[in-house]
Amino acid sequence: MTETSASSASLISGTTAFKEPFPMNLVVFPGYIVFILMPTNLSGCSNLEVLWLAGNKLVGSIPKEMSLLSKISRLAIHDNKLTGGIPPFLGNITSMEGFSAGGNPFGGSIPDTLGHWKSLTEFDSGGCNLYGSIPHSIFNLSLLVTFSLPDNHLTGSLPSEIGNQIPNLEYLQLRNNELTGVLPLSISNCSKLGTLEMSNNSFTGKLTIDFSKLRDINIIRLDNNFHGRREADNMRFVDSLKNCTRLVDLNLYNCNLIGVLPISIGNLSHQLSFLYLGHNQLFGSLPSSIGSLVGLTTLSLANNIFKGRIPTTIGKLQKLQYLSLSRNQFSGPIPGAIGNLSLLTILYLENNKLEGHIPSSLGNCKELNELYLAHNRLTGKVPKQILQLPSLTIFLDLSYNNLSGSIPSEIKYLKMLSGLALSYSNLSGTITSIGECISLTKLYLSGNIFEGIIPSSLSSLRGLEVLDISQNKLSGKIPQFLEKWHSLEFLNLSFNDFEGEVPVVGVFANASLFSVLGNDKLCGGLVTLGLPKCKETGSKKKRFIFLILLIVIAPTLLIILCCVYVLCKKKRNSQPSESSRSERFMKVSYNQLLKATDGFSTENLIGEGGHSSVYKGILDSNDDKSVAVKVLHLQSRGAHKSFIAECEAWRNIRHRSLLKIITSCSSTDLQGNDFKALVYEFMPNGSVHxxxxxxxxxxxxxxxxxxxxxxxxxxxxxxxxxxxxxxxxxxxxxxxxxxxxxxxxxxxxxxxxxxxxxxxxxxxxxxxxxxxxxxxxxxxxxxxxxxxxxxxxxxxxxxxxxxxxxxxxxxxxxxxxxxxxxxxxxxxxxxxxxxxxxxxxxxxxxxxxxxxxxxxxxxxxxxxxxxxxxxxxxxxxxxxxxxxxxxxxxxxxx
Structure with missing residues (x-):
């Protein structure tokens, strides 16, 4: 292909004017053509060999004139918006060697005529909404090297002789389709195969491929297959993997595998980085040979039936970043050798039968973001070393164990932790130190023996969405700061010894968002709670006197207000009546919204989308009622059009079953950047989702x-x-x-x-x-x-x-x-x-x-x-x- 290839075509955004004659080779570089029909005036380019139109926004269907380009060897039209299916007449171009059409919403089935492409080496039509079965003629294209049809709706089965018919395959990718039948044994004969990706189909039977012949394979992804009739001991294929010295990725998640994981698993490639065997029915012990897979960065064995101890050799996997052994029946202690995994970021060990102390060596995992040890039989105190990990920022779950002692004061070091679960862990003492975990959004402390009051230090957890401190021995009054937490979505204070009045504002204004059951000394609150009325206090008497005065003064105020109303109405009626609907909305500035949302603080953030972020706030001009402020991300493509569309829609509608808009704001922020926002009535009960x-x-x-x-x-x-x-x-x-x-x-x-x-x-x-x-x-x-x-x-x-x-x-x-x-x-x-x-x-x-x-x-x-x-x-x-x-x-x- 020559440098003059592209210059022979006039490329203009929005239109394309093809000049003739074309040179023998043509490349149209991606990214220039925007929303035009597939060009039809190519019929005179009889010597054209390569046509590259990929990565544009071509629409329409492939024109019939394309069949006249009899010398085309490579056609690249991937990543456009072409429809109308892959036309059968393309099969007439018998010189085709490479066809790349992925990422077009074609629809239709694969034409049988494509079997005429006897010289084809590359066929790629992934994500094209194709349906029906793959024509048998395709499997006669013996020179195929790349065969890629992922993310379609293809049905039917693969021919049993596929490996003999297409022996030169290096890349076989049919994931995310609806293929059935068995995965042919003959694939074993594709000795050059490097990628085998058949995930998310409906293949049945056993996995019988002999991988020992596939010495160059580096990716095997067969997850979510082989369901149906169960056959025991279908793990023999593991032995054949020892010759696959280039294997990097092995994914057999949810493949109905039944049997013992053989010791030969340790013979797999040292280059193996990803091993997924979760959600199967593997039983017996986890062989210690697993420690030989020193290249692993991800090991997932969750949701099986493994028993016995976790082998200490797992500590040899120095590159491991993700380890999941959850939902098995592992017993014995957590190996201290896991502390050797210095790159580990996520550790799942929950829902096993692990016992003994939590090893303090976990404090050596300096990259750990998430740690899940819930639903085991662990004892002893919470190790201080874990609580001193600054990397622990996402979740720490030690729930449902038999721990002892109080929460160590070192918990204060987890200032960036988002979620903490210590429920039903037999912990005692107070919960004072948790107040320094200022980034918490979810805090679960139920079912322990915590005592004392809810400390005022917890008021610093302003971003908390869920707080569950039920079934403890906490006492005292419900602190006022709980009423002011705008982010709180659920609060559980049940079965403690709290006393005094239940508030009726904030989270306490909606009975579905909180629970105070089992606190016999509480009173007041919402009527639906059925609690006794609180005894009248001096402050309540003052309010009663104020009410009496208000009743006396109210008639006079009413007369004054009526007079003001009449005067205002006369004044309004004297003005022109052509004012648009938009003028009925109050005006609001950027500074007002900044103040209303406390500087668009994360504590007030209640939702995010592709084009916007939504904050809860209180406008001074809205009678101190809560509002939802939707701030457009104007740097996001389509955000400006989204704002226009929403404003135009709201200008034309008003209905009780539609969200009520209060106003909009189109201004600039403090840095002089464009700022656009919409202000809505706040919906306290959230979304149906x-x-x-x-x-x-x-x-x-x-x-x-x-x-x-x-x-x-x-x-x-x-x-x-x-x-x-x-x-x-x-x-x-x-x-x-x-x-x-x-x-x-x-x-x-x-x-x-x-x-x-x-x-x-x-x-x-x-x-x-x-x-x-x-x-x-x-x-x-x-x-x-x-x-x-x-x-x-x-x-x-x-x-x-x-x-x-x-x-x-x-x-x-x-x-x-x-x-x-x-x-x-x-x-x-x-x-x-x-x-x-x-x-x-x-x-x-x-x-x-x-x-x-x-x-x-x-x-x-x-x-x-x-x-x-x-x-x-x-x-x-x-x-x-x-x-x-x-x-x-x-x-x-x-």
């Missing part, structure tokens, strides 16, 4: 609450689609964008991807990714425009998630299974099996229970009907509203 998936929410949504929320969201969509002057498509409906107020009424928020159909905003606000993976409809993935039908699909997925408690991106949804299919297959007789247990309300009579089940079936049918692939077949949102209201009426009358 929090209630479904956050461990901080110990109480869950009941069935009535879930149906009410879904009805509210459907009503909001019906308003946006059918009852606004301009139809609005939300574009990003998901649980984290559904917020709940004090009364658990749902409010739809985040209109950063919204589109006003039929307006200029339709052209400007949505480029790039539309919606969120799992919730965005399939048509968006192939470049279709946003529509109301797309919102209905997202609502259907949202409904199924609310009812089943499972995210659409749950790890269980592999091999063609999706949340939609999971729910569809349960209809109508097995719906009760897929419903989230927390949603089911047991009724007192058999008749009521039957009606509840009928309502569940009807609800799941709505979700399935809304989330079908074909947009025209999705249920109309106005029908959804009526159906959910009918279901709600039935449930409320039970």
């Amino acid at each position: 929090d209630w479904l998936h956050s461990s901080a929410y110990t109480s869950k949504l009941n069935l009535l609450q879930r149906i009410n929320i879904l009805r509210d969201v459907a009503i909001a969509l019906d308003y946006l689609h059918n009852r606004c002057q301009t139809t609005i498509v939300h574009g990003d409906l998901k649980p984290s964008n559904i917020l709940l107020d004090d009364d658990m009424v749902a409010h739809v928020g985040d209109f950063g991807l919204a589109r006003l159909l039929g307006t200029d905003l339709n052209q400007n606000s949505s480029s790039g990714v539309k919606g969120t993976i799992g919730y965005a409809p399939p048509e968006y993935g192939i470049g279709r425009e946003m529509t109301c039908c797309g919102d209905v699909y997202s609502f259907g997925i949202l409904l199924l998630e609310v009812m089943t408690g499972k995210k659409p991106t749950n790890d269980m949804f592999i091999g063609g299974l999706s949340l939609h299919k999971f729910a569809y297959m349960a209809l109508p007789d097995h719906v009760i099996d897929v419903i989230d247990n927390d949603a089911i309300v047991l009724q007192s009579t058999e008749a009521n229970a039957k009606k509840v089940e009928e309502c569940l079936v009807a609800t799941i049918k709505i979700g399935v009907s809304c989330s079908v692939d074909s947009p025209p077949q999705r249920m109309k949102i106005e029908i959804v509203v009526n159906e959910l209201q009918r279901i709600l009426d039935v449930l409320q009358n039970l």
Whole structure:
């Protein structure tokens, strides 16, 4: 390829004017062509051998004129936005040696005609939405070196003779498809193979490949396969790996492996860096030969049935950074030799039967970020050496052990630690020193023997989200600083000896966010707590006198206010009436928002997204009510358009089921940089996502609450689609964008991807990714425009998630299974099996229970009907509203 190749084409951002004649070789460098159709005027380039159009934003389909380029040997069109499938006529270009098309939303199947490419050495079409089976003609291309089709929807099985048909393979990558059958033994004959990547398919049977013939292999990734009929002792393949001296990565996670891990595991390559054997059924002891794998940086053996002691030879793995032995049946002491692993950053040993003291040698692991030792039988005191590790910044979990003594004062050195769990560990004393761990967001101390009051030193933990100090012997009054923690999402003070009045502000204003059960000396608080009233104090008498005075003075004040109102109304009526809606919002400056959020402090940060951060704050001009301030990350691509879209949407809407906007701010910050923010009414009950998936929410949504929320969201969509002057498509409906107020009424928020159909905003606000993976409809993935039908699909997925408690991106949804299919297959007789247990309300009579089940079936049918692939077949949102209201009426009358 010559240097003049690129200069022979006029490359202009947004358009491309191809000049003829082309030279024999052509390279179009990536990154220049933006949103144009695939060029059709190439037919005159009869001598063209190489065409490189990768890394642009080409749209449309591959033109038929391409078949006239009979001398093409390499075609690189990867990472564009081409659709229309891989056309069969490309098979006519018999000179093709390299075809690279990955990262295009083609769709369709692989044409059988590509088998005419007898000289092909490289075939790469990963992430192209391809479906169907791989044509048998492809497997006759004996010169293939690279065969890569990952991240598609391919089905069927591989031919048993694949290794004999394509013996020159060096790179075989078919991960993340829906392939079935056995993994052919003949792959053993691909003696040049360097990468074998077949993860996340549905292969069955035993792993029978003879790796001893694959001396050049460096990557073997077969995880999440081989399920179905269980066969014992399927670990013999390990012996054949000893000849693979270049092996770096071996991943057999969740492969239904059954048997003893052979001693020969120690014969694997010294270059082996990643070894994943977790989530299988390996039993017996862990061989001491594991210590011979001195190149390991990651060792994962979690979720097996290993017994016996952890071998001390594990201390020889000097390069180890990640070690997970959790959820096995290891016993005996934790080897002190683990302290030799100076590069270790994460150590998982929880859920075993380990005993003895926690070795102080762990203090030598100077890079340790996370340490999990929970659910064992460990005894003795908490080693001071661990608490002096400045690297321990993410989580320390020593829960559910039989430790003794108090929390060492050295805990104060963990100033950057985010999470600390010491629950049910038989610890005693006070909790004073923890107040110096100022970065804590989660603190679990329940089920111990802690005494004394909640110390004032804990007031420095201003970023705390979860505090559980239940089931101890703590006493005294509930300190006032707990009321002021804006970040607190759950507080558990149950079963202690606290006394005095329960506050009613802050976290104490919502009964679902805190618990004070089992404290017999408490009084007051929310009515729903059922606590006795507190005795009247002198301060309360003063408030009573003030109330009487207020009642006396109030009439006079009312008359004055009425006069002021009449005067203001007259003045307002005398002004022009053409003022825009936006003027009804109060004006707010950057400095006001800076003050309201305490300098946009991390303590007030309540959420982050791709384009923005959201802070809780209090505006002086908002009657001291809490607000949510959404600050746009203007340096992020698309943030400015997101701001415009959201402002435009809010200018056109107002509804009880939509989040209430208070104002917006477009200004500059203290450094003179552009600053844009939106100010919303604060929703104290968080998001639906929090209630479904956050461990901080110990109480869950009941069935009535879930149906009410879904009805509210459907009503909001019906308003946006059918009852606004301009139809609005939300574009990003998901649980984290559904917020709940004090009364658990749902409010739809985040209109950063919204589109006003039929307006200029339709052209400007949505480029790039539309919606969120799992919730965005399939048509968006192939470049279709946003529509109301797309919102209905997202609502259907949202409904199924609310009812089943499972995210659409749950790890269980592999091999063609999706949340939609999971729910569809349960209809109508097995719906009760897929419903989230927390949603089911047991009724007192058999008749009521039957009606509840009928309502569940009807609800799941709505979700399935809304989330079908074909947009025209999705249920109309106005029908959804009526159906959910009918279901709600039935449930409320039970």
